[in-house]
Amino acid sequence: MNVVYTHIRRADAAVVNALAHYGVATVHEAQGRRGLLGPTLRPIFPGARLAGPAVTVSLPPADNWMIHVAVEQCQAGDVLVVAPTSYSDAGYFGELLATSLAARGVRGLVIDAGVRDVGDLTRMGFPVWSKAVHAQGTVKETLGSVNVPVVCAGGLVDAGDVVIADDDGVCIVPRLQAAAVLQASEARELKEAGTRERLQQGELGLDIYDMREKLARRGLIFRRHPAAE
Amino acid sequence: MNVVYTHIRRADAAVVNALAHYGVATVHEAQGRRGLLGPTLRPIFPGARLAGPAVTVSLPPADNWMIHVAVEQCQAGDVLVVAPTSYSDAGYFGELLATSLAARGVRGLVIDAGVRDVGDLTRMGFPVWSKAVHAQGTVKETLGSVNVPVVCAGGLVDAGDVVIADDDGVCIVPRLQAAAVLQASEARELKEAGTRERLQQGELGLDIYDMREKLARRGLIFRRHPAAE
Amino acid sequence: MNVVYTHIRRADAAVVNALAHYGVATVHEAQGRRGLLGPTLRPIFPGARLAGPAVTVSLPPADNWMIHVAVEQCQAGDVLVVAPTSYSDAGYFGELLATSLAARGVRGLVIDAGVRDVGDLTRMGFPVWSKAVHAQGTVKETLGSVNVPVVCAGGLVDAGDVVIADDDGVCIVPRLQAAAVLQASEARELKEAGTRERLQQGELGLDIYDMREKLARRGLIFRRHPAAE
Amino acid sequence: MNVVYTHIRRADAAVVNALAHYGVATVHEAQGRRGLLGPTLRPIFPGARLAGPAVTVSLPPADNWMIHVAVEQCQAGDVLVVAPTSYSDAGYFGELLATSLAARGVRGLVIDAGVRDVGDLTRMGFPVWSKAVHAQGTVKETLGSVNVPVVCAGGLVDAGDVVIADDDGVCIVPRLQAAAVLQASEARELKEAGTRERLQQGELGLDIYDMREKLARRGLIFRRHPAAE
Amino acid sequence: MNVVYTHIRRADAAVVNALAHYGVATVHEAQGRRGLLGPTLRPIFPGARLAGPAVTVSLPPADNWMIHVAVEQCQAGDVLVVAPTSYSDAGYFGELLATSLAARGVRGLVIDAGVRDVGDLTRMGFPVWSKAVHAQGTVKETLGSVNVPVVCAGGLVDAGDVVIADDDGVCIVPRLQAAAVLQASEARELKEAGTRERLQQGELGLDIYDMREKLARRGLIFRRHPAAE
């Protein structure tokens, strides 16, 4: 059955926008090393970062019809997340679809497939995380679904979940955990600020994290290199 | 038999130069989704684009002798297209060969293998689309052929065909179809300009492309999300 | 047995710094096409280049404990070289470790695995050559070794060897051969300067390298293209 | 939080055993082309097939501790499904673990990673679908979870779901849909039996499936080949 | 334009059947190292070998409609060659299509994509060379073409060309060169028979092929190993 779910619930906008201050690595750690999508997803230009609730699309290989359907379900601030049901690196998405999404205030695209017109998308500043850049066209023949749970680059994404993306890749925060993960991210950042300062002064992580005894207990040996003078 | 074909016929220069205004995605669509080389070919720096007639080179894995031979067959405006007869990601091409090609007015290189000196090539502004960046050297021991048809990244390229390349990859237009594809590209661009304007105003592709009825006929269902309030 | 070798001997600093003027491709050729690490290692931002003696780290998949141990063994000018004992693309290294290494004057990192915080690393100007960008965290549970010989991206690296890295990738010069390779690099660069000038004037490699006779002897045929007018 | 869920509910044994008569391709089609795990999972020997409820394991890269924990949660007839939280092709599983599972009546293993001792496993007739064969050992240092939902080779698997596996790969049937999918599989097989007989007689699919008119409407042209006599 | 070419000319049946005695490696060498398809194509079971004229199919990713169309164009002795226009590893082909082809006397399938029901295909003895085994279904929505030239696994195949396939992979002999390649294959096999006998007697290739002088001239040095007693 192919269905478009409407009126999805989105993570709270204030929480989403606060999460945008933290990078993918921080958020991923803050929620217990969960939610990271695979490293095959790369940004089409460096420096982009975003946070926003997901509108999800499940569609057939090399058929982008459902993206056109999904545009209507997007609100300002959303991020479109697209996953084919079978491997495809075809170019599902280009400058016209980006124009349409940008006109609605959509913040960007995450797609486990290919995109095209990346020169135009870069000039527009419309960020995309994709598996490939590929001009290969798609058809509009077969239905899929919108706002169902999808597996994208090996991770699970549901409608309304928070998408965090930057140069490191993409991380998903489940809608109902967004507030807790925001708190954990703030706490982690605070703690790291202190560590950063000590490291800048030249202190060693070995001492800051108190690792020497545990290393010795596990049996690590220090020895002058045989080739040392 | 190893042969260098001389005096190849090239696509008309005016047509080639006009095609340069259209990107790979447009030209690929305009000629019926044919001619695209595989997405493994990536530009060594962003923003490059070119169009030019192909001088083709078929050569052994990890042996770049025939590139030296092919330089002599190149004219100003040409694009060199290089394909090994067996998989290789060795570095067939670097700054000295680029210097030689640039001195003859060659516009760039497409190679289904590796290149090196990419820092220098970037500073020179000599565009290359390759499968890999690799400093691994090659030898000059075994013959190949110049200006024979080659399969490059899964696509067929013949001498004199038009090579179109940009951030999306590389597309080949057969020499005898160049004028027709130019016309089709112009027509496609014109039509897209109108669509673009409507999308910018916020109109939906669903309406512009008149998709709603076809979607309903195929059985697409719209339903309030179970988690909606 | 897990061991940290201390007091390693490093290649002579003057030689290392002189080698830094030559790119990976030149050094790789100058030492007889040896020492190149595989093309899967890519810089996280373009334009970086460095030379420095290696501090090597052998560690388990997805466990970065030994990097913390290795920091203490690094001196100003060093380059950290990290190789897991089994395939991993996890994110072993991020901005805090880079801060610690930068505070000690370490010049960069080569890692046959993933890194994260690449936006921050780029802003810091801390160069990294890695197999992947991946936010996936690692643990600190299992020992490895520091300053033992490691196989990194298919090449052998020993403590104190010279690491050369630029946009083309990474090349290793064994410590005891560094002076000889420097001389060979200087000689090669000198010779290429002459060739470059002749190529810029439009002379052909076919003539400069005196290839025509050898090509004819091997049986290369020149023939007017059948489609020529 | 790392948790081992006990007392999971399994799909009905009679339904599971009846599903075992249908192959992966049939079941996958019968449930609307859902549930298929990725084609990177291959059987370690040809001809194996099984069906059984899943006991799921989420564990760290290159750490098989949680498999030892999961054995205790397995009953006769179960299938173990193992997914690392980050890419790993290490050898998590070998002959001793297989001996332990076989002693409990477990039917086989699906693992999005590597296995070893495949010669022994073949002699034992213990079927495994894995991403790699790799003797590389793992550690037992870091916790994971048992009987939580996991993403395995791009598909979602929950504890108690039915695992179907054969030479084509692996398909997952959600526990609550098992009875319905069994019915759909029986219906599909029945229909295919009739088609098979007609094809064996030499009838064409074009006629059996009544495709000729639709092809003509879409514009398919039949034309004598230019090279025909 | 989508077209089905009928009445193709096939390579002479006597020549095709004689070519079947020679393996892929021999034929590939005999025609000057041309015509080999890429090593990504693997047989679904060991020991199969065939020769036959190609019926070619160009079709969209994950859409097998045109295979049904192509069946009608096949005669006894033919080999079906299928190539998607964009990357796909979906399962285009299974036991029902094999039943239909077998009923017409078709000898096997070469497909640059996935197949399924490989257990059944093995039991039927219907040989297939494919890029993947994958149960993922396809649709029947978009046209392609039959008996046009296709690029399959990096090699060019035209209707009526001879397909040679065995455990080594797949090689294509152009229709008009089949007789000449047969002669060259016979000659090569004859010559190798003599060499084989000498090698079995313990003679060295170094002597049989008279390599010692050429090796010395190129500068090969023989030296007692430093670790020798």
Add this chain to the structure above:
Amino acid sequence: MNVVYTHIRRADAAVVNALAHYGVATVHEAQGRRGLLGPTLRPIFPGARLAGPAVTVSLPPADNWMIHVAVEQCQAGDVLVVAPTSYSDAGYFGELLATSLAARGVRGLVIDAGVRDVGDLTRMGFPVWSKAVHAQGTVKETLGSVNVPVVCAGGLVDAGDVVIADDDGVCIVPRLQAAAVLQASEARELKEAGTRERLQQGELGLDIYDMREKLARRGLIFRRHPAAE
């Protein structure tokens, strides 16, 4: 400099033959998880296993000249280990070379590249571990070296080292450690025999390895599944 080292020292024959009783996984563990070559090396037919001292070959991509040279350096019981200096999956080795090696009593081949004639090799029972099966021919134009240390599939192999290979892949035991690794392998096997028996009786690894307390200390929680009745 290209050199053939003669008169290499081999690991003791009695030790080598005793090591042949232990599989790759056992030997790899017994020597501290070192020496394993990468999982890209696969046997061309199942069930083969061998042990023997290595004769090593370093050669150019797609050039098998040095294999012909290396044959002369082989003795009965040896295993040939071949590594190209740059990536190649060409078919360096086929039935004639196997005939020559078999005539000298060589036990098998390990090659980080492609082989061909695998049907013939299987019939001959000549075992090969390779990265690819590929009929693509090679040339004989460029020198390499024999019995130098090589990096093969990511692992280091020196002349005279012991090669252990079976269905799990390939493991290298340094010549001087062979006797110690044999002892460790025997000890490991003995210990595993006891464990195996207890597992066959249904005892759990959790108890045999005494894991329960350590799991609890690390914080593992057992909890009734929410969906349990």
